[in-house]
Amino acid sequence: MVKQVIVQNEEGICVERELGVHRGTKHGPLVIGIGGIHGNEPAGVVALQNVLRQLRQSQLPFQGKLVALAGNLRALRAGSRYLHHDLNRLWLPERVQLLKAQSRNFASTGEEQEQYELLAAIENTLIGHVGPAIFLDLHTTSSDGAPFALISDTLTNRRLALQLGVPLILGLEENVEGTILNYINDLGYEAIGFEAGQHQAPQSVKNHEAAIWLTLVASGCLTAHDIPAAQYQEQLRAAAQGLPSVLEVRYRHAIQDTDQFVMRPGFSNFSSVERGQPLALDQQGAICAQERSLLFMPLYQKQGEDGFFLVREVKPFWLSVSAWLRHWQTDRILHWLPGVRRLFGNRNALVIDRHIARWLVLPICHLLGFRKHTQTDGMLIVSRRRQSRSN
Numbered sequence: 001m002v003k004q005v006i007v008q009n010e011e012g013i014c015v016e017r018e019l020g021v022h023r024g025t026k027h028g029p030l031v032i033g034i035g036g037i038h039g040n041e042p043a044g045v046v047a048l049q050n051v052l053r054q055l056r057q058s059q060l061p062f063q064g065k066l067v068a069l070a071g072n073l074r075a076l077r078a079g080s081r082y083l084h085h086d087l088n089r090l091w092l093p094e095r096v097q098l099l100k101a102q103s104r105n106f107a108s109t110g111e112e113q114e115q116y117e118l119l120a121a122i123e124n125t126l127i128g129h130v131g132p133a134i135f136l137d138l139h140t141t142s143s144d145g146a147p148f149a150l151i152s153d154t155l156t157n158r159r160l161a162l163q164l165g166v167p168l169i170l171g172l173e174e175n176v177e178g179t180i181l182n183y184i185n186d187l188g189y190e191a192i193g194f195e196a197g198q199h200q201a202p203q204s205v206k207n208h209e210a211a212i213w214l215t216l217v218a219s220g221c222l223t224a225h226d227i228p229a230a231q232y233q234e235q236l237r238a239a240a241q242g243l244p245s246v247l248e249v250r251y252r253h254a255i256q257d258t259d260q261f262v263m264r265p266g267f268s269n270f271s272s273v274e275r276g277q278p279l280a281l282d283q284q285g286a287i288c289a290q291e292r293s294l295l296f297m298p299l300y301q302k303q304g305e306d307g308f309f310l311v312r313e314v315k316p317f318w319l320s321v322s323a324w325l326r327h328w329q330t331d332r333i334l335h336w337l338p339g340v341r342r343l344f345g346n347r348n349a350l351v352i353d354r355h356i357a358r359w360l361v362l363p364i365c366h367l368l369g370f371r372k373h374t375q376t377d378g379m380l381i382v383s384r385r386r387q388s389r390s391n
C-alpha cells in the first residue's frame with residue numbers, strides 16, 4: 001500500500017504549460033519530456049521540475065536541449081484524469097489537422113483547449129530544430145506495481161526503451177487510438193511512454209527522474225559518466241522485480257460507462273493469472289482470464305476506457321529474429337505469404353484471410369511490427385505505425 005502521497009489534498013497541482021527549458025552550451029539532440037497528460041498523474045510533472053532544478057544547479061556539460069511540458073493543466077489543477085475527454089485519446093491525425101486549421105476560440109471543452117495549447121507548445125519547440133528529437137511521455141497507474149515502458153514497435157524505439165531496464169510492453173500503443181505517443185511517432189520522431197508506478201507513490205517521482213536522466217544519456221545530451229547512470233539503472237531494474245524484459249499484449253478488455261465494470265480487488269500490475277480466473281465484474285457477470293498470463297494495468301479508478309490487459313513474455317530469441325527480419329527488410333515480401341495482401345498498396349497495412357493464412361503468419365506479422373488488429377468483412381487487417389528509415 002502507498003503510505004505517503006505526492007499531493008496532500010484533493011486540489012491537484014497548479015503549473016504552467018512550459019515547466020522549463022535547459023539549454024546546453026553545444027548544439028545537439030532535443031529531448032521533450034511531457035508530464036501530467038492525465039491530471040491525476042502529477043509524478044511526471046514533479047520529476048521534470050526536479051531534474052530541471054538539478055541541471056540548473058549543476059555544471060554538467062550538456063549538449064542540446066531539454067524542454068519540459070505539462071499536459072492537461074486544467075485536470076492537473078482538479079486532480080482528475082480529465083475533465084470531459086481523455087487528452088491522451090485525442091491525437092488522431094485528422095483531428096490534429098482540424099485543430100491546426102482553427103482558431104483557439106473554436107475549442108469548446110477544456111481538453112480541446114489543452115490540446116490546442118499543447119500542440120502549439122510542441123510545434124514551437126520543434127520549429128527550427130535540426131537533428132534528433134526524442135519524446136518521453138511520463139505516466140503513472142491506478143494500481144500498484146512495477147514501472148514499465150511503452151513504445152510503438154520500431155527498432156529505434158526499442159533501443160531507447162530497453163536501456164531503462166524496465167519491462168517493455170509491445171502492442172499496446174498500436175491498439176489504443178489517439179495517444180500523443182502515436183502522434184509523435186507518426187511525425188517520425190522517437191518516443192517512449194514511461195509508467196513509473198502508482199499515481200501518488202513518492203517512489204514514482206524517483207522512477208520518473210531515473211528515466212529522464214537515462215534518456216538524456218541515451219539521446220546524447222549527457223554522458224553516462226556525468227551522472228550516476230548505473231545507479232539509476234539499478235534502481236529501475238530493482239523496481240521491475242525480475243519481470244521479463246519484453247512482453248506483448250495478448251488481450252485488451254475495452255469498457256464503456258454503461259458496462260458498470262468493476263475490477264476484483266487485490267490485483268496489481270503484472271499479477272500472474274490463470275486461465276478461467278475471475279478478474280472483474282460487469283453487467284453480464286464475471287470476466288475471466290482467457291489464458292495463463294500476466295494481468296496488466298487493472299483499472300482501479302472511475303475514469304478510463306481500458307478495464308485491463310493481459311500480457312505475456314516475448315522471448316529474447318524472437319526479438320533477435322525480429323531485428324534480423326527487419327534488417328533484411330522482409331516486410332517487403334510479407335504479402336507474398338499465402339492469404340496475405342497489402343491494403344491498397346499501403347506498406348504499413350496487410351489484409352489477412354484467416355481461412356488461407358497459416359498459423360505462423362500472424363506471429364511473423366507481429367515480429368515485423370504489424371501489431372494493430374482490425375476486422376473488416378471477415379478479413380483481418382494488421383497494421384503498424386509509420387516506419388522511419390532506421391527501423
Ligand SMILES: [Zn+2]
Pocket residue numbers: 037038041138139140
Ligand atoms: Zn496516464
